[in-house]
Amino acid sequence: MxxxxxxxxxxxxxxxxxxxxxxxxxxxxxxxxxxxxxxxxxxxxxxxxxxxxxxxxxxxxxxxxxxxxxxxxxxxxxxxxxxxxxxxxxxxxxxxxxxxxxxxxxxxxxxxxxxxxSLAMHFVVSDKSGINSFSEMEGKKILLGKGSFGATEGAKYIKLFGLEGKIDLAQVELSNAVPALKNGQIDGFVTSGSFPAPNVIEAAAGTKLNVLSLSDEQIVQSKRTRLVIPAGTYTGQDTDITTTSLxxxxxxxxxxxxxxxxxxxxxxxxxxxxxxxxxxxxxxxxxxxxxxxxxxxxxxxxxxxxxxxxxxxxxxx
Incomplete structure (x- = not known):
C-alpha cells in the first residue's frame, strides 16, 4: 500500500x-x-x-x-x-x-x-469659439498643458503653421481642460491619446464642440502618420476627423x-x-x-x- x-x-x-x-x-x-x-x-x-x-x-x-x-x-x-x-x-x-x-x-x-x-492628436474647440480650422485659432485662448506628448506636439504645430505668438496659451493643467472649456474659460484644448479619448468624450457630453481636421499639406509638414477618426466617434461628430498620430x-x-x-x-x-x-x-x-x-x-x-x-x-x- x-x-x-x-x-x-x-x-x-x-x-x-x-x-x-x-x-x-x-x-x-x-x-x-x-x-x-x-x-x-x-x-x-x-x-x-x-x-x-x-x-x-x-x-x-x-x-x-x-x-x-x-x-x-x-x-x-x-x-x-x-x-x-x-x-x-x-x-x-x-x-x-x-x-x-x-x-x-x-x-x-x-x-x-x-x-x-496610436496616440492621436485632438484639437478640441468649443462651438461658441467659432473655430473651424487651425488658422482660426489665432487670437483665441487654447490650453496645451505641459509635459506630455500632446503638449509638445501641439506646440510644434503652432510654430510650424505660423501661429507662434498669435495664440493666447492658457496656463492651466490639462486635467482642468474639460471644465475650463465648458465654463468658457478657454476656447479649446490640445490632447493626445487613443481614440475615443476619455477627456474628449467628457467634453462632448452636454457641450457642442468641434475636433479640428488637419489638411493633407499640414500632415505632410508635421512628418507624422495620417489617421482618420471615423464620424460618430464623439457626440455631435457628423464627419470624419483627419489628424496626425504617433x-x-x-x-x-x-x-x-x-x-x-x-x-x-x-x-x-x-x-x-x-x-x-x-x-x-x-x-x-x-x-x-x-x-x-x-x-x-x-x-x-x-x-x-x-x-x-x-x-x-x-x-x-
Whole structure:
C-alpha cells in the first residue's frame, strides 16, 4: 500500500510540475498606471489568459515612458514585452537622439509583435469659439498643458503653421481642460491619446464642440502618420476627423521563442473583437497598421500573419 501511495504521489507531483512548465509567464511593460495604455495592457493580459486557457500569463508592469521600456529590453529576459513608438526603436538601434552614448547591441534584437492604438492628436474647440480650422485659432485662448506628448506636439504645430505668438496659451493643467472649456474659460484644448479619448468624450457630453481636421499639406509638414477618426466617434461628430498620430507597437526580442511569439500574437488578434466590445479604442486597430512598423517583425508573429494572409514588407521579415 505504501508503494502505491508513493507512486500516486509521484505521479501527481510530476503532473503538477509538467503543468507548471506548460505555463508561460510574460512581463508586459506598459505605461503609467494613470494612462489609457496601462488599461490597454491589463485588457491584453486578460485576453491572452482567456485565449490560451491560462497557458500564458501576462503580468503588467508600470513604466515611466517608452524610452525606459526600450532601454530595459537590453537587460530583461526572453519573455519581456514592451510598448513604444516604432520611431524610438529605430533611434535606439541607430544610437541617436536620447539613445546617443547609450547604445546596446541588444537593441538590434528587438522585434515587433502587433500594433496597439496610436496616440492621436485632438484639437478640441468649443462651438461658441467659432473655430473651424487651425488658422482660426489665432487670437483665441487654447490650453496645451505641459509635459506630455500632446503638449509638445501641439506646440510644434503652432510654430510650424505660423501661429507662434498669435495664440493666447492658457496656463492651466490639462486635467482642468474639460471644465475650463465648458465654463468658457478657454476656447479649446490640445490632447493626445487613443481614440475615443476619455477627456474628449467628457467634453462632448452636454457641450457642442468641434475636433479640428488637419489638411493633407499640414500632415505632410508635421512628418507624422495620417489617421482618420471615423464620424460618430464623439457626440455631435457628423464627419470624419483627419489628424496626425504617433503609432505604438508591442515588441519583444529574438530571445523570445517563436512558439510563444506566435501564440501571443494569435491571442491578441483572436480577442481583439471582444476587447472592442468593452473598450472602443481597439476598434481602430487593424492589420493595416502593420505598415507603421519600420523594423523587423518577430518570426513567430510573422508566421501568424502569413496564416492570416497578411503580407509583410521585405524589411519587416
Amino acid at each position: 505504501k508503494f502505491y501511495t508513493a507512486l500516486i504521489s509521484t505521479a501527481v507531483g510530476l503532473a503538477v510540475t509538467q503543468f507548471g512548465y506548460a505555463q508561460t509567464q510574460i512581463t508586459y511593460k506598459s505605461a503609467k498606471t494613470s494612462s489609457s495604455y496601462y488599461q490597454m495592457a491589463v485588457e491584453i493580459a486578460q485576453a491572452v489568459k482567456q485565449d490560451t486557457n491560462s497557458n500564458i500569463i501576462v503580468t503588467v508592469e508600470e513604466s515611466q515612458g517608452s524610452v525606459q521600456n526600450v532601454m530595459e529590453s537590453a537587460v530583461r529576459g526572453a519573455n519581456y514585452v514592451f510598448t513604444t513608438p516604432p520611431a524610438l526603436v529605430s533611434l535606439a538601434q541607430d544610437g541617436k537622439a536620447m539613445f546617443k552614448n547609450r547604445s546596446n547591441p541588444k537593441f538590434s534584437e528587438i522585434r515587433a509583435l502587433f500594433p496597439i492604438p 503609432p505604438v507597437v508591442a515588441y519583444s526580442s529574438t530571445a523570445m521563442d517563436n512558439d510563444t511569439a506566435y501564440t501571443l500574437t494569435k491571442a491578441f488578434w483572436s480577442q481583439k473583437e471582444l476587447m472592442s466590445d468593452t473598450s472602443p479604442w481597439w476598434k481602430g486597430v487593424s492589420t493595416d497598421m502593420l505598415s507603421n512598423i519600420t523594423g523587423k517583425v518577430h518570426p513567430g508573429a510573422a508566421r501568424y500573419y502569413q496564416e492570416m494572409g497578411v503580407t509583410l514588407t521585405p524589411d519587416q521579415e
